[in-house]
Amino acid sequence: MSQTTPPFNDKALMRIAMAMAFIQFTNALEYMALTPVFAFMADTFSVPVSFSGYVSGMYTLGAVLSGVAAFYWIDRFNQKHFLFKNMALLGILTFLSTLTTQFDLLLALRFCAGLVGGTTMGVGISILINHTPANLRGKMLATVIASFSLVSIAGMPAILFLCTHYGWHTALWLISSLCLLSLPLIIFTLPKDKASSNVKVRLSLNTQTVLFASCTALVQFSPMLIIPILIPLMTQYMGAQPKLLPLLFLSGGIAGYLFTRITGILTSRLSALALATISTLLFIASLLIPLMGYDNTFLFITLFLGASYSRLVSASAIAVRYPENEKRARFSSLQTAIMYLITTLAFFLSSLLLPDQGITAQGLNRLLVICALTASAYPLLVIMLEKELAKRALQHNHLFSG
Numbered sequence: 001m002s003q004t005t006p007p008f009n010d011k012a013l014m015r016i017a018m019a020m021a022f023i024q025f026t027n028a029l030e031y032m033a034l035t036p037v038f039a040f041m042a043d044t045f046s047v048p049v050s051f052s053g054y055v056s057g058m059y060t061l062g063a064v065l066s067g068v069a070a071f072y073w074i075d076r077f078n079q080k081h082f083l084f085k086n087m088a089l090l091g092i093l094t095f096l097s098t099l100t101t102q103f104d105l106l107l108a109l110r111f112c113a114g115l116v117g118g119t120t121m122g123v124g125i126s127i128l129i130n131h132t133p134a135n136l137r138g139k140m141l142a143t144v145i146a147s148f149s150l151v152s153i154a155g156m157p158a159i160l161f162l163c164t165h166y167g168w169h170t171a172l173w174l175i176s177s178l179c180l181l182s183l184p185l186i187i188f189t190l191p192k193d194k195a196s197s198n199v200k201v202r203l204s205l206n207t208q209t210v211l212f213a214s215c216t217a218l219v220q221f222s223p224m225l226i227i228p229i230l231i232p233l234m235t236q237y238m239g240a241q242p243k244l245l246p247l248l249f250l251s252g253g254i255a256g257y258l259f260t261r262i263t264g265i266l267t268s269r270l271s272a273l274a275l276a277t278i279s280t281l282l283f284i285a286s287l288l289i290p291l292m293g294y295d296n297t298f299l300f301i302t303l304f305l306g307a308s309y310s311r312l313v314s315a316s317a318i319a320v321r322y323p324e325n326e327k328r329a330r331f332s333s334l335q336t337a338i339m340y341l342i343t344t345l346a347f348f349l350s351s352l353l354l355p356d357q358g359i360t361a362q363g364l365n366r367l368l369v370i371c372a373l374t375a376s377a378y379p380l381l382v383i384m385l386e387k388e389l390a391k392r393a394l395q396h397n398h399l400f401s402g
Contacts, residue, residue: 013132017143019182019189020124023087025147026178027120029155030094030113031059033175036160040168045103058107060340062114067337070119071205074329079123084186086120091179098169118340122332130325131191135268138317142264145313149260149305152253157246205334208388212322213335215385217342219315222283222375223308224346225353225367232359238290240297252301259306263313275314276382283307284372291368311378318385 038052045051074082093113097106125144132140162171226233234240240248266275286303289296323331353370354363 010136013136013140014143015189016128016131016191017140019185020128021144021147021150022185023083023124023182024121024144025150025155026087026175026182027090027117028148028151029159030090030175030179031117032151033156033159033171034059034110036156037163037168037171040163040171044101044168045106046101047103051103054107055110057344058110059114059117060344062111062116063118063340064114064337064344066115066118067122067333067335067340070122070333071330071337074119074123074333075326079127079329080186080190080192083120083123083127083190084183086116086123087179087182087186090116090120091176094172094179095176098172118336119333122334122336123329126329126332127190129320130328134321137320138267138313139264141316141320142260142267142313145264145309145316146257146260149253149257149309152249152305153257157250209322209331209334210338211388212319212385213331214338214342215319215381216312216315216335217339218381219311219378220308220339221342221346222371223304224343225350225371225374226287226304228347228350229354229359229364229367233290233364234297234301236359237361237364238297238300239295244297248297248301251298252305255302255306256309259310260313263310267314267317272314272318272386273379273382275317276311276379279307279310279314280375280378283311283375287368287372287375291365291372311375314382315378318382318389321389 035052035056038055039049042049042051090113093109093116097109100106100109125141128140128144129137159171159174162168162174231245234248235242235245263275263279282303286300286307289300289303294300319335350367353367354360
């Protein structure tokens with residue numbers, strides 16, 4: 001199957017990538033903001049703050065279900081139109097959340113938002129990559145992934161500022177407005193779908209497909225073990241003052257952004273194994289800081305988030321080589337669903353590995369060691385994936401040479 005791409009120049013590709021980065025920023029902010037914002041919402045819905053887990057869980061459940069479903073039917077739709085409708089629905093659902101005080105209805109709205117969010121980025125990444133030459137795909141992916149860092153740098157502080165000074169309704173109205181602002185970007189920036197072929201293209205749901213679709217989720221499993229306890233880790237065990245937390249997360253977000261962009265550039269200059277090894281060593285080095293009793297929280301957060309984003313970019317650059325263009329939307333939808341599923345499992349496991357009476361030094365060290373051990377498997381995963389890609393390329397060459 002041919003994987004040729006339309007003749008887009010670098011500026012046109014960068015405009016598409018920037019549009020997708022804005023959509024990813026909005027999509028990620030909508031998902032990530034609800035957990036801290038719920039601390040301001042709880043009184044309105046007459047439930048304890050601890051119920052934020054139900055709100056996040058309903059979104060994740062919807063995202064997993066829609067991602068798996070999209071694997072089977074996404075190719076029946078015009079992808080540009082599909083993305084437009086998704087962002088419009090996400091904006092409407094977020095706005096509707098400000099019009100109710102019923103917790104059950106809020107859960108239903110978050111489930112529906114998850115159904116939309118679970119397919120949005122899979123389709124968006126598919127549109128971008130299908131129009132990007134192979135040598136620039138790492139750079140374009142890094143541009144989109146960098147939007148996660150921008151959520152930490154600008155998005156979350158802005159949302160929390162609005163919640164503190166103007167109420168949580170205003171924060172959700174801003175997110176809803178960002179969703180609507182993405183609609184003209186989709187119309188005027190993203191390329192039109194090519195005419196669909198009469199030949200039905202199918203992507204088999206086999207072991208190899210699941211392995212490549214799971215690549216980014218498996219790489220993110222290790223940092224997601226630490227994310228739920230990141231604040232108590234830095235304040236209770238590394239001595240960080242609570243007033244320094246905004247500055248710590250800002251520095252971590254900036255580091256994540258820089259690491260993401262640098263890794264995107266290096267994907268065309270270094271081997272996948274070299275990038276995986278370097279980023280993993282940096283990630284393990286970040287874990288050694290609290291594990292060995294050091295209290296340099298700025299170095300920790302910089303290395304931890306920077307290396308985490310670097311590993312994500314390098315893993316994405318490998319996974320993107322697996323599907324053919326015609327199958328990419330299906331593959332990306334499955335990839336997103338697995339990411340949400342693995343993230344949820346990591347959050348649960350993080351709690352299970354810590355004692356019921358709270359975070360202890362012994363429990364924390366055990367979690368850090370498990371995190372380091374699981375992270376160290378990434379270079380081995382890269383070797384396995386590279387062998388599978390080389391084997392497939394050899395079979396493809398034999399097929400056409402014969």
